[in-house]
Amino acid sequence: MEQKKIRIAIIGAGAIADVHIKAYLQYPDLCEVCAVCDLFPEKAEQLIQANGLTAAKAYKDCREAIASGGIDAVSICLPPQMHAEIAVEALRSGCHVICEKPMACSLEECDAMIAAARESGKLLSVVVQNRCKTPNQKVKKILDEGLIGKVLFATVDSLWWRGQSYYDLWWRGTWDKESSGAMASHGVHHIDLMQWMLGMPESVYAVIRNVGHDNSECEDLGIAILNYPDKLVRLTTSIVNHDEAQQIQFNGEKASIAVPWNVSSNASMVNGFPEENREEEEKLQKYYDDLPDLEREGHPAQLLNFLRAIRGEEALFVDGAEGRKTIELITAIYKSANTGTTVTLPLTGDDVYYQRGGFAKVMPHFHEKHRSVENFVGAKPITLGRDVGK
Template sequence: MSIKTVAIIGCGIGRSHIVEGYLPHPDKFKVVAICDLNEERLKTIGDEFGIERRTTSFEELLADDGIDIIDICTPPGIHKEQVIAALAAGKHVICEKPLTGSLASADEIIAAEKTAKGTLMPIFQYRYGDGVEKAKRIIEAGLAGKFYMGSVETFWRRKPEYYAVPWRGKWATELGGVLVTHALHLHDMLFYLAGPATRVFGRVATRVNEIEVEDCASVSLQMQNGAFVSLSCTLGSQNEISRLRLHFENITFESNHEAYAPGQDPWQIIAANDDVRAKIDAVIADWQPVPLRFNTQMLRFHDYLMGKGPLPVTSADARRALELVTAIYQSSDSGADVALPIGPDSPKYAGWRARTK
């Protein structure tokens, strides 16, 4: 059956999945159930979208053979258990970021996925939009040349009222701060365009809010291709900006500065000369619009399920993003450079809160 039935678990960001990801594709998805512990929220979302089935029981939905996809939009601290349970129930699984709270947990999920009937797709919706996808096509066409240097800025604002939600700002339930729940998007976009990092030096601090987790970070990366990239993050900016600026041999790319949709146009694509500009124009001459965020990610997931394309975001992609987080926390604690990849011998493999000696 081409229309896949979906149960949304958690009706906070889950509402955005419905509006942006499922409603634009009625020939591909049907949200048949919603689950939330807040019954008032269940009623509000159910009434808004005409979803009749509303429950507080996650297990009830796992047992329903009529549900194809479990879409997990719950607080991060329970992602691992819910993902593994949904895979064990034979479901396809979509999971909001962060996928989980340690590399050990990520590897447990990856192991569970290998023997599962269904497929896991982590959420990284910022990858999608005309700007970032044009850059991706141009780089993959070989026009950009050697990557020299880059900067990635996540300058957002979160006030005390944001942290009035009980699970936010705590290690046990949010799993981390700006690196885990905010900047993770932009850092994934960097890897999506420029490949992985090999060395990490970072500092983190809590300077903006009275919370357990970090809300400021400064990081230096050496990429696998030899380039240097700086990452800057804060939740104390007076105006919210998400920005990537990547300097290649033949082209400089700069994203728009829209905090929550940096993948959309306009991106600056600055060519070294007229010849490079002409080649860029030729590569994107047949461009077809790429809808933003969840719209395209869900569409491409459906294509994958129908055998029409690759899985748009993989568990390995999610692990790579979490590996960077692990390295930054380890570097900040130890004051030392950290080499990637990170395996079980890392002092933070099993958990980020363990102090590095």
């Protein structure tokens, strides 16, 4: 029997919502966007008109759309402080959920979302579109195959640039609403890739600062050392780098590889100094080149997986438990930076940083927010990183 189209509601009509809509529109045989919801319904209506969503209705209250009984799944494209509440309500109402990053503002909220999915029997997924990029998939394959030997040291540069006005939006740059600065709002992309490729560390030590954004309580620069039993990872997250030169580099026993793709290898001369090992470099280059490119990448690839998982045709690529790992690592980084101590993982439920309210109360205010706008008018489409998937 032919399955019915999956009826989708887009919750939140900000910039990322258009990315979700355009991805869903690539699969007209599988789904149909039936609702777009936003506190500013004119924004929802604009998205409907711009994308020719003839079957969609604009809603001010997403709960009304969910309660209509005509929705099978929702894409949550809201500010982070609303993710958990809406996800839990949607799951309990019988909807499958895919939620934009960061998954939630606290581990407590992540666990509430995971519990609601388990109790409802519905799917919960978290957007990690950069895992669905060809270079990242190829590098992970090389690591999984052990082709560079044991990884000894890795560096993660999640470097971005955002102007002062970025934090004028009412919810950004506040611990109680955004629950993060650069580390979770931007670094989340590379932190997720790193822990997907290497797993979770045993402990972290971190420092955070606000060096260039006076309308944000939160950090715009952070450096963390992630400690594994047999290696170290140095992570830098910034929104003050004009070149936005993003990369992840893995240094192994036999060679170093990186995204954006780069490979280098040295052999030891008799005195221990290096000489280029072109044979090893050429071998790894050929292996990389011979791996197939993904048929689809980014949001379209992950949302297709979400739709197929709903239909029971394939396993969910990233579920709530997997998405939670990245939030736990970011939380540990914040705890370390705030306490000046090395923080051991995993974090426990009685930790003040586990709870959203407790976390917001203890984090430092680098500045007090003094400008606020409800919406940006006339802005161009957002950028999603220069080098994260090259």
